[in-house]
Amino acid sequence: MIDSLCDQAAKEDIAVAGLYCDFVTQQDQTITNMLGAILKQLVGRGDIPEHLRDAFQKGKKEFGGRGLRLPDLMGMLKVTIASLPRVFICIDAVDECLPKYLPGLLGSLRDILQELPETRIFLTGRPHVKQDIDKYFIKAVVIPINPNADDIRSYLEMRLDMDAEPDVMNEDLRADITRIILERISDMCVRAFGIPNLSNDTYLPMVARRFLLVSLHIDAILGEVTIRQRRRKLEEMTQGNGLGDAYTGTLTRLKAQQGNKSILGLKVLMWVLYSERPLRAEELRHALGVEIGSVDQDIENIPTLRTILASSLGLVVVEASSSTVRLVHFTLQEHLSSDPTLFNSPHSAIAEVCLTYLNFRCVRALSPTLRSAPATSPLLEYASCCWAHHARRGMTENAKRLALRLLDGFEEHISSVPNGPGRW
Amino acid sequence: MRWLSPLEPSNRHQGVRTERFDGIGDWVLETKEFREWRSGEGGADKAVLFCSGNPGVGKTYLR
Numbered sequence: 001m002i003d004s005l006c007d008q009a010a011k012e013d014i015a016v017a018g019l020y021c022d023f024v025t026q027q028d029q030t031i032t033n034m035l036g037a038i039l040k041q042l043v044g045r046g047d048i049p050e051h052l053r054d055a056f057q058k059g060k061k062e063f064g065g066r067g068l069r070l071p072d073l074m075g076m077l078k079v080t081i082a083s084l085p086r087v088f089i090c091i092d093a094v095d096e097c098l099p100k101y102l103p104g105l106l107g108s109l110r111d112i113l114q115e116l117p118e119t120r121i122f123l124t125g126r127p128h129v130k131q132d133i134d135k136y137f138i139k140a141v142v143i144p145i146n147p148n149a150d151d152i153r154s155y156l157e158m159r160l161d162m163d164a165e166p167d168v169m170n171e172d173l174r175a176d177i178t179r180i181i182l183e184r185i186s187d188m189c190v191r192a193f194g195i196p197n198l199s200n201d202t203y204l205p206m207v208a209r210r211f212l213l214v215s216l217h218i219d220a221i222l223g224e225v226t227i228r229q230r231r232r233k234l235e236e237m238t239q240g241n242g243l244g245d246a247y248t249g250t251l252t253r254l255k256a257q258q259g260n261k262s263i264l265g266l267k268v269l270m271w272v273l274y275s276e277r278p279l280r281a282e283e284l285r286h287a288l289g290v291e292i293g294s295v296d297q298d299i300e301n302i303p304t305l306r307t308i309l310a311s312s313l314g315l316v317v318v319e320a321s322s323s324t325v326r327l328v329h330f331t332l333q334e335h336l337s338s339d340p341t342l343f344n345s346p347h348s349a350i351a352e353v354c355l356t357y358l359n360f361r362c363v364r365a366l367s368p369t370l371r372s373a374p375a376t377s378p379l380l381e382y383a384s385c386c387w388a389h390h391a392r393r394g395m396t397e398n399a400k401r402l403a404l405r406l407l408d409g410f411e412e413h414i415s416s417v418p419n420g421p422g423r424w
Numbered sequence: 425m426r427w428l429s430p431l432e433p434s435n436r437h438q439g440v441r442t443e444r445f446d447g448i449g450d451w452v453l454e455t456k457e458f459r460e461w462r463s464g465e466g467g468a469d470k471a472v473l474f475c476s477g478n479p480g481v482g483k484t485y486l487r
Contacts, residue, residue, distance in 0.1 A: 019433050028430065036429025068428065086464065109472075117468035120461060124475040133474055140472040141457045150451075 014086040017041040021096040029097060031104040032068050038089055039077045051079050074108060081116050090122040095129040106136040113137075149182060152214055156181060159218045168227055177234055181217055184237060220249060247315075247335045251342075254313050264288065264303060265311035266343070268325075272316050273336055274346045276386045278324035281305050282378040290353045290379075292398070296361040348394030354379075354387035355402035358415060366414040384415035 017038040021029060043049060055076055081087045089109070097105055109121055123133065124145075133140050156178050163169055217237060224230040254265045267288055271279060279287070289302030308325075309316065317328050327333055336342060343349075357363060357379050366374065373380040387406075391399050410416045452458055452475065461473040 018437060019431075020437070033429045033431050037431040037433050040428045041433070073428075113468060113471050117471060118464065119471060120464065121472045122461070122475075123472065127476045130474065130476055133472070137472040139469045140474045141461060141470060142474050142476055143452060143455055143457050145452065145475050 014088060015042055015084045016088045016090065018090040019092070021091065021093045029101065031101050031108065032070055032073055034091075034097075034101070034105055035070075035073050035077055035108055036068060039073065039080060042077075042080050042084065042087065049080065049083065052076055070104075070108075074111065078112060078115055081112065081119060086118055086120070087116075088120045088122065092124050094123050094133070095125040102132055103135075106132065110136045152182060153178060155214060156218065159215075159222070163222055165222070165225070168225060168230060170227060173227055173231055173234075176231075177218070177221060180234055180237065181214060184217075216247075216250075223249060244331075244335055247332055250313055250315060254311075254315070257311065257313075261311045264307070265313065268308055268312045268316055269327075269336060270343050270346045270349065272325055272327055273333065274343075274350060274390075275382070276389055277382075278319075278322070278326055279382065280323050280378070281318055281325055282323075283382050284308065284325050286357075286377075286379040287350075287353055287382075290356050292349075292352045292356050293402075294356060295359075297357075297363075345394045345396070347390045348396045348399055351387055351390035351394060351399045352396070352402060354383035354390065355399060355406055357383045358387065358406050358413070359402060364413065368412060368414050368416065370414060380414070 018041070019034055019037055021034075043052060055072060089112075091105075094102065094105070112119055113121065121137075123140075125133075127144070130140075130142065160169070160174055160177065221230050221233045221237075224233050254269075255262050257265060268284070271284055271287055285302050285305060285308065286297075288308065289298065291298070291301065303311075305318070309318070315328055315332060316325055318325055327336075363377055363380060366377070366380075387403075391403060406413065457473065460470050464470075
């Protein structure tokens, strides 16, 4: 989108600024940072305008370099936009913006439009964010994006053109790959309707992930080294094993990662697969930061969300609407569960983490009269509610020791209170 | 310039650009809605365009 506008920008006199909201770095995406990034691009085309230079000098003196305030930034942004012929602002994935910043961002854009109605704003996001957009822009025009068969066909053609081993391909195989994957993809979507207990919520994003499935399929096929083997892989796919192979391949790569990345990647899968309910990103981060048996929380041992997602090689994703971490596709759950050797007693491992957490000095120091879990202890609720459940399914000597330590003086512990963490 | 914002959307944009495939999603550029928005004919009423879709359908990769 940005590029097609930029292509035209050379011909007509227009300016384009783009912004990607991103779940992973959303903490940095404050309103001023986001609007600042837009301003930066608009002025980046030429010399720094005088009014900006002045504001910068003034800001250095006044706020002691404390940074920009929103009203000042808005002022500069408006002056800059007004000085340009026509401005296009493109913001991708507005639904991944932190909810606390979204009203400010949309409100600022509305503000700009009211003063400068020539400005064009392009937004993308999941359908639910439309409600928020409507509050600010009554007349926003909506185009629903659904990948159609043509899109998938073009995607496949493109992938086949980029084949790293073009000698291991012939016309017939190429035609069959396109035909069979297209059939199989629509078939997979139809079959999913028949699966019981699948709520709309789980189903809808699944359909939308067709591109991702196509990508896994084609990876698996093109990963083979002879025409015969590629064809065999394609045939396996028609028998329903194709995705399984793609998962197996990804798991092999995951385990082959260097150092502790492979251990972290496997732990991530274990938690996502065996937790009692989907975990929020913060809960998972803190769970992965626990070293079993340690006496207190070590903030420096908590992995970042980016590392977590990277170490799991795309097999887990963060649902932005709920901030929970989930497997990329429900078929992966079946695949992982069917291999009992993948995890060595996952429930006892989870129980030991929960119990270690509840025994942390900083958690024990919490008053049992607190009405809600402090933000500094995001795993408290899950650990309080679920340690016993996991321990029942997998008890080790170590878990027993940790449980006894927790139960010793339990009446003083925050998780013992009737309306404490367990009931929040 | 960093004073304005630490964010660098152009980095992400380069990444998206290399992963994007030409021709996919181009139909959006042909829609009446897009063209009206693009040309500015509708004035302030047609100032905001929202492409909505579920995760993974390729919204980010619209050209």
